[in-house]
Amino acid sequence: MKNPFRYGEVVTGEDFADRETELENIIRDLKAGQTIFLISPRRYGKTSLIINALKRLQKDGFLTAYIDLFKVSSFKSLLELYTGIVSRAAETKIERFNRLVRDFFPNIRPKVVITPDGSPSIEIDYEVKERSASKLFDEVYEAPQRIAKKRNKNFIVVFDEFQEIANLNGEVIEKGMRACFQHHDHVSYLFAGSRRHIISDMVSNKRRAFYNMGKVMPLGKIPVEEFKSFLEDKFSRTGFSLENGVLDEILDVTENYPYNVQFLCHELWNNCLDSRRVAYEDITPTMNRILDGQSAVYVTIWNTLPLHQKRILIAIASSGGENIFSRDFIRDNDLGAASSVQTSINLLMKKEIIEKEGNIYYISDVFFKIWIRKEMM
């Protein structure tokens, strides 16, 4: 029998819990041509939500393109990836794909290559210089609109991990995108990202190209009751019984982070397979096994951090991250000057090791926090 809990991958269909309101809202807005900025910390379920929404939109006859900017390392690779994905959304048969690429990308003249899984993709065999690239980018940015119009359909285009655009001289790209996208009446855009303040700044700062371009949609955690009934169902369908209150304890230990909840349940399911019963007392040993398994990763992260950043993480892990710029906090944790606390905090946020919610700073991976408490304090 297969373990029913999935983590570290996109979850769809019956592995995807709740999010019904969010799905409805996203689908409705995209159908109406509304641009959306979907933001949440990592591993909350943005990508899963997006993929589920795109599946539904495809069924309703929309063309859909999903671009993960983690896969983009240069202007050239952005051009290649975008061209390939947009073209594949419209045509998969190789002959037609070739023709579409010829018709819609006459200036780029990309080469079509066949990937090992048999699907076509795009290569550009010349160097793309940032300065001379704007004409090429216009051609690429216009393609969804032109394809959609020709087909008498609408296109949905998603840029996931959009904060990564900053690594490629984002300002130039943002300007180019805005100039094109604002005329697209056959395309809806969704930008998703995990660095909330970066994305919010893009949309709310008057000096930025994306100022007021769309609606910001923050994604929260999955409501406890919905998540519990999803988990309960997964356990019971595979013949497991649960001690009373065990699900509350699981959500408590994991602070209801979707990824961590599924991770812990996955391991509990494996550990309790013989008895098919999960009890309170199974949780701690299972957590310890998870931390052992993760420790190589955590040690590596830890060893790259300067002492001051380690101290801050220990302080946040032990206290919760309130009032961290207060004199008491700085003195109690031996953190030196407030300015150096600010510097370290900024660096830790940039590395996405910590997050900020209101005035509270917290460690983004709750298992890392538990590991710090266990190993470093």
Ligand SMILES: Nc1ncnc2c1ncn2[C@@H]1O[C@H](COP(=O)(O)OP(=O)(O)O)[C@@H](O)[C@H]1O
């Ligand atoms: N709706 C959901 N139902 C169940 N598990 C979820 C859901 N959303 C996210 N998860 C869990 O969180 C993990 C990370 O989800 P993902 O969509 O990759 O998040 P993000 O894109 O925000 O980083 C998934 O592998 C899964 O374990």
Ligand SMILES: [Mg+2]
């Ligand atoms: Mg994601």
